[in-house]
Amino acid sequence: MKARLTRWFTAMVGLFLTPATLANELRLNMTSGATDMSQTVYDLHMLVFYICVVIGVLVFGIMFWSILRHRKSRGVTPATFHDNVKVEIAWTVIPFLILIGMAVPATLTLLELDNTDDSELSIVVTGSQWRWHYNYLDYDVEFQSILATQNEQTYGRLPKGENYLLEVDRALVIPTDRKVRFLITSDDVIHSWWVPEFAIKKDANPGYINETWTRVNEPGIYRGVCAELCGQGHAFMPIVVIAKKPAEFDAWIQEEESRIAERRAEEERLLDMEMSMDELMELGQNIYLSQCAACHQPNGRGIPGVFPGLVGEGVSVGDRNAHIDIVVNGSAGTAMQSFRASLSMSELAAVITYERNAWGNNTGDRVQPADIHNFIQGNQ
Amino acid sequence: MSEQHKQTDHSSIITKLLASVVIMFAFGFALVPLYEKFCELTGFNGRTDNTASVASEGMLIDTSRTVTVEFTTRTGRGAPWSFRPEVQSVTMHPGEIKVVNFLVENHMNDARVAQALPSVSPGTATLYLNKTECFCFEQQPLAANEKAVMPMRFYLDPDLPDDIRRLTLSYVMYDITDQIQGRSQTASRSE
Amino acid sequence: MSTVVADSHDAHDEHHDHKPTGIKRWLFTTNHKDIGTLYLWFSFIMFFLGGSFALVIRMELFQPGMQVIDPHFFNQMTTMHGVIMVFGAVMPAFTGLANWMVPLMIGAPDMALPRMNNWSFWILPVAFLIMLSSMFVPGGGPAFGWTFYAPLSTTYSGDSTALFVFAMHIMGMSSIMGAINVIVTIMNMRAPGMTYMKMPLFVWTWFITAFLLIAVMPVLAGVVTMVLTDKFFGTSFFNAAGGGDPVLFQHLFWFFGHPEVYIMILPSFGIVSAIIPAFARKPLFGYASMVYATASIAGLSFLVWAHHMFTTGMPTFASLFFMYMTMLIAVPTGVKVFNWVSTMWRGAMTFETPMLFALAFVVLFTIGGLSGIMLAITPVDYQYHDTYFVVAHFHYVLVSGAVFSIMAAAYYWLPKWSGVMYDEALGKLHFWCSLVSVNILFFPMHFVGLAGMPRRYPDYALQFADINAIVSVGGFLFGFSQLIFLAVVLKCAMKKGEKAPAKPWEGAEGLEWTVPSPAPYHTFDTPPEVK
Incomplete structure (x- = not known):
């Protein structure tokens, strides 16, 4: 608290000395970002801003001069003029010319921003309530990215970390110095993928794809957020992008590919294994809290009328295959999404087992990875 | 009598205003097909035609340039199948006809009906991506546990603007079984 | 037969200044002054209700973390705040002003369609009761923002959407009836000699506003109908799975929504154009150009809607078109500001409370206009869009713009309405408290938006904490400042104050100042002669 006050105090003193640097210091202004494009956008923003300031100062200056001088208490007699064609033409034409002056650089910047040609890497970005899903088109790599901030921080039971609400479990990794193209879409409602430091904001529309691009200059961690109201988790689906040098990126993606392949092999192996209740419940709780609790709530009670509760009602205590079906495939026309692609067989088995036994549901059912496999193979 | 006169005056304006209200209400609905037509003409929203185009006989293949066409697929929420293209992308000359197969596998023990919806980016390329055959033109009945190969035959119009060197065709495959059953029992499924 | 009876009854009323008393007077009134008063009180109540929802929002946002409410309720609050302020506070306030002042300004005895007038008011409280009751439906009220983008408002919304849609339909009907009434009144009921180009600008701006209402409220009705059928009857206007397009919703909504923005500001232009000349004791500069500028703003407002949608992935050519059109609208708007200056x-000049609010309007509305120009620049809008920069922009235009102008109008005409002068000291206190707090409330939002805070967020990253705390303090100060306004109005309503002369303002012009204060129940039974 004290540090904050000191910062504000220095800031207020500084306000009268160096407004521009100060604004950046306090993060009161748009970021100039991490790419050439974001720098161009920032420059355009400042240009238009200064033009607006000048117009404002002129208009308000004349107005306040008038308020000071032309007041009745000074004993002035009011003039009677109410027209002046020349002046009126001037203040129609001059603003028009100023606007053209702004429109030219704006048009050039937009043309550049909208030009996705010659990209070297394509990533499909899919929004869903309330997480992002990334798929590297040219590689066999895809994963989900979910808010990593603990619930306890939000509800004040733990102190808030430095990157509160701006941290995810798995960040998107991209190379620097390469043009990366993002194909953006959504599984349910409209989301909007926004990374301020890239000057990119594009809506994710269900059933349609949009594209945008970036070319990052410096390696680093860049954070963004969802910018289109998408329901109650809107504030809780941040974006983290890690930019790595091209060589490091290539190494990373190869490692990812082999890791995913390994995981698949592991899955195959697990099919023959029985997992114990304790194993299932422990893994299941972790998965539940990261994947399901945003809607169904950590206590499994859901939000009445919005998200169904799982305690003592519904599929959690009903038919086992119906339960597997809804988790694996999702439910059309609701916020319940499919977890087939994002969770492994053992994770699916664990989370279903957890839901069937936690919070006093105590069905005693154990769902094994092989059950999920059989279900997906249609052999139930 | 002047009262009477005033009354009729009012009614003529009121009639016109009420008519405008009705017209604007209708216009709101008319905007839906107008928007669709506009999108069809300009590729505004990136939705391709759902009718087969016919490649003209003497179409020249523009070998001077190549264009990469990428494919991405998703399944609609609750749709119990996997759906993917056989190849991630193809590189082709404008005017050349290519076939790409899409693989779909129904994981359910009952029959389903699927509808794939295309979207193209950049939207302006939509006008030049012509499909002569596509599974997305029709609803696709899928038998229980059926694995199907669905071909899509297409070409790029040689008039494709030079600055488009890469375009993406995305499909989302929705489960419309319930909608169909809900709508009409008599609507026969195409066999 | 009944017409004759009604006529003779009216005639009877006209000769004696008597009126029914009690609740019946208000329920069945067809008098434009009574209905104007009803509208104004209704909007005042809605202003406090919508404001208290805003305070709930600001309370939650005072600190990072969720303290007071849950995210779902937060979304209901932002939705209700928007709907109530737009459709419940600002629009009815303008309709109330139109009811009171348009007949007085053009020398008409009443509105042209008094019975419809009664209806168009009384369905409004019904609409808002339905709207508010939706919050008590299981699953909560509408939580998709006042813009109710599909498919969040269709496939993914709660059952309360049905109530939301019905309420919107009724509000739309009320607005349309009000607009028809204004148009017919202005076209048919002007006193002899009151030509169009002699009409006060408030009448002119309302005339144009009424046409905007007729043009776009039916489109809104269409859109909410489509939302209803998409949600409950299996149509697919906006559902991609059924071949619809969710972006189409936004095109339809903003085709209504952008003219709607001007519906909420054009009457303000009229008010300010009445007040500034009155207190500058000098005729309005450029009357004709004001009329033309208003008309061209109204016309252009139909061609700029997609500037709300730059990030939806429109082709470049469309973005460019809407950017140019939006920038163009700055020209006639600038003309207006230059004319006032x-x-x-x-x-x-003297600086009584109405003038103070009008001057604050000119400055703060212009700030909102300038940030509007910044927002029009598509590539930069990618950074501004859906952040607090936008929230700051439209609150400058709507709160320190539209709402300030309504307050200016209230102070300006309260002596005419009530027959007593408002308490000038309280009025000035109200003004200075509002001016300071409104800027503490909205100015820092520009910064927090530029720094990257998205709108409609119940919780936010730590870097935004300081500014949000300041904004929340400003919000509460502004909210409680309005209680002073309530005190001023109540004092007038209870006739506590100095007796007002027919024309309390030295420089004021117009027919409304030729009738005594308070304005008698029936005015201009014999039309005045306008030279």
């Missing part, structure tokens, strides 16, 4: 120039 020129009206002040070499006048003899």
Whole structure:
């Protein structure tokens, strides 16, 4: 608290000395970002801003001069003029010319921003309530990215970390110095993928794809957020992008590919294994809290009328295959999404087992990875 | 009598205003097909035609340039199948006809009906991506546990603007079984 | 037969200034002044209700973390705040002003369609009861923002959407009836000699606003109908799975929504154009250009809607078109501001409360206009869009713009309505408290938006904490400042104050000042002669 006050105090003193640097210091202004494009956008923003300031100062200056001088208490007699064609033409034409002056650089910047040609890497970005899903088109790599901030921080039971609400479990990794193209879409409602430091904001529309691009200059961690109201988790689906040098990126993606392949092999192996209740419940709780609790709530009670509760009602205590079906495939026309692609067989088995036994549901059912496999193979 | 006169005056304006209200209400609905037509003409929203185009006989293949066409697929929420293209992308000359197969596998023990919806980016390329055959033109009945190969035959119009060197065709495959059953029992499924 | 009876009854009323008393007077009134008063009180109540929802929002946002409410309720609050302020506070306030002032300004005995007038008011409280009751439906009220983008408002919304849609339909009907009434009144009921180009600008701006309402409220009705059928009857206007397009919703909504923005600001232009000349004791500069500028703003408002949608992935050519059109709208808007400043120039100004609010309007509305130009620049809008920069922009235009102008109008005409002068000291206190707090409330939002805070967020990253705390303090200060306004109005309503003369403002012009204060129940039974 004290540090904050000191910062504000220095800031207020500084306000009268160096407004521009100060604004950046306090993060009161748009970021100039991490790419050439974001720098161009920032420059355009400042240009238009200064033009607006000048117009404002002129208009308000004349107005306040008038308020000071032309007041009745000074004993002035009011003039009677109410027209002046020349002046009126001037203040129609001059603003028009100023606007053209702004429109030219704006048009050039937009043309550049909208030009996705010659990209070297394509990533499909899919929004869903309330997480992002990334798929590297040219590689066999895809994963989900979910808010990593603990619930306890939000509800004040733990102190808030430095990157509160701006941290995810798995960040998107991209190379620097390469043009990366993002194909953006959504599984349910409209989301909007926004990374301020890239000057990119594009809506994710269900059933349609949009594209945008970036070319990052410096390696680093860049954070963004969802910018289109998408329901109650809107504030809780941040974006983290890690930019790595091209060589490091290539190494990373190869490692990812082999890791995913390994995981698949592991899955195959697990099919023959029985997992114990304790194993299932422990893994299941972790998965539940990261994947399901945003809607169904950590206590499994859901939000009445919005998200169904799982305690003592519904599929959690009903038919086992119906339960597997809804988790694996999702439910059309609701916020319940499919977890087939994002969770492994053992994770699916664990989370279903957890839901069937936690919070006093105590069905005693154990769902094994092989059950999920059989279900997906249609052999139930 | 002047009262009477005033009354009729009012009614003529009121009639016109009420008519405008009705017209604007209708216009709101008319905007839906107008928007669709506009999108069809300009590729505004990136939705391709759902009718087969016919490649003209003497179409020249523009070998001077190549264009990469990428494919991405998703399944609609609750749709119990996997759906993917056989190849991630193809590189082709404008005017050349290519076939790409899409693989779909129904994981359910009952029959389903699927509808794939295309979207193209950049939207302006939509006008030049012509499909002569596509599974997305029709609803696709899928038998229980059926694995199907669905071909899509297409070409790029040689008039494709030079600055488009890469375009993406995305499909989302929705489960419309319930909608169909809900709508009409008599609507026969195409066999 | 019944017409005759009604006529003779009316005639009877006209000769004696008597009126029914009690609740019946208000329930069945067809008198434009009564209905105007009803509208104004209704909007005042809605202003406090919508404001208290805003305070709930600001309370939650005072600190990072969720303290007071849950995210779902937060979304209901932002939705209800928007709907109530737009459709419940600002629009009815303008309709109330139109009811009171348009007949007085054009020398008409009443509105042209008094019975419809009664209806168009009384369905409004019904609409808002339905709207508010939706919050008590299981699953909560509408939580998709006042813009109710599909498919969040269709496939993914709660059952309360049905109530939301019905309420919107009724509000739309009320607005349309009000607009028809204004148009017919202005076209048919002007006193002899009151030509169009002699009408006060408030009448002119309302005339144009009424046409905007007729043009776009039916489109809104269409859109909410489509939302209803998409949600409950299996249509697919906006559902991609059924071949629809969710972006189409936004095109339809903003085709209504952008003219709607001007519906909420054009009457303000009229109010300010009445007040500034009155207190500068100098005729309005450029009357004709004001009329033309208003008309061109109204016309252009139909061609700029997609500037709300730059990030939806429109083709470049469309973005460019909407950017240019939006920038163009700055020209007629600028003309208006320059005209007001020129009206002040070499006048003899005094600074009673209405003038103070009008001056604050000119400055703060212009700030909102300038940030509007910044928002029009598509590539930069990618950074501004859906952040607090936008929230700051439209609150400058709507709160320190539209709402300030309504307050200016209230102070300006309260002596005429109530027959007593408002308490000038309280009025000035109200003004200065509002002016300071409104800027503490909205100015820092520009910064927090530029720094990257998205709108409609119940919780936010730590870097935004300081500014949000300041904004929340400003919000509460502004909210409680309005209680002073309530005190001023109540004092007038209870006739506590100095007796007002027919024309309390030295420089005021117009027919409304030729009738005594308070304005008698029936005015201009014999039309005045306008030279």
